[in-house]
Amino acid sequence: MSVDPMAYETQFFGFTPQTCMLRFYIAFQDYLFEVMLVVEGVMLKKxxxxxxCKVSPSQIRKCTEKFLVxxxxxxxKLFAKMEEVVLQLVMNIPKNVLLPEDRVQEQYPYSKEEFQALQDELQQLQxxxxxxxxxxxxxxxxxxxxKAVTAELEKILQCFDGLENICREHGASNFKESFALLMQSSKKLQDVLKDVEEKSKKMKQCDKLM
Structure with missing residues (x-):
């Protein structure tokens, strides 16, 4: 069998020419074996x-095997010549012939360096x-x-709107002013609470001394 990989022919046919010839060889060989068995059977019947007749079946088998060899x-020998003809003339693509899918390379040729540059650029883009x-x-x-923060802010604004409506219902004209007064009152209450806690601590200390 030929050792030439015939890669371009494989691309065109979809299979290696050597594989095709090997299948032909096996098919012809199997057919030859079958024919010899048929011939042997006819000779035994005759x-x-x-x-x-003094010729035994074993002698017929030996003669058949010799003839088969x-x-x-x-x-x-015949197949080797046929293989050479088929691979070189029938299934061989000339060097000056391009397949349709490879003609674009003839129109836009590029070197290995250019191809590598394209590969690098493609990797960067990826x-x-x-x-x-x-x-x-x-x-x-x-x-x-x-979106979640906006939803929370909308809830807070709705809460403030509700408080402002309550203030208006109770005679407060401006929610901001009412809120400022509320903060001042809260601060005063905290100061009073702090003062009460300090006085309570002093009274407890005096009770301990007595």
């Missing part, structure tokens, strides 16, 4: 019909795409967080 040797995808995912997460 011998059975001859009265007083003889035929196989000649078949191998990394940029991954970075942009990660950034987009982070932005989406931030938007979701902002």
């Amino acid at each position: 011998l059975d019909s001859i009265p007083g 003889f035929m196989k040797e000649h078949f191998d 990394q940029q795409c991954r970075a942009e995808a990660a950034a987009e995912q982070a932005l989406r997460a931030e938007l979701e967080e902002q």
Whole structure:
């Protein structure tokens, strides 16, 4: 069998020419074996019909095997010539012929350096795409967080609106002023509470001394 990989022919046919020839060889060889068995069977029947024949079936088998070896040797020589003709003339693509899918390389030729540069650029673009995808995912997460914060702020504003309505119902004209007064009153209450706690501590200390 040929040792030439015939890669371009394999690309065109979809299979290696050597594999095709090997299948032909196996098919012809199997057919040769079957024919020899048929011939042997016919010879045995003829011998059975001859009265007083001294030729045994084992002798017929030996003769068949010798003839098979003889035929196989000649078949191998013939097949080697046939393989050479088929691989070189029938299934061989000339060096100056380009397949349709490879004609673009003839129109736009490039060197190994240019191809490597394209590969590097492609890798950089892929990394940029991954970075942009990660950034987009982070932005989406931030938007979701902002939506949640906005919803909470709307609840707080609704609460303030409710308080302002209550103040208006009770005669307060401005919620901000009412809220400021409420904060001042709260601060005064905290001061009074602090003063009461200090006096209570002093009284407890005096009770201990007595």
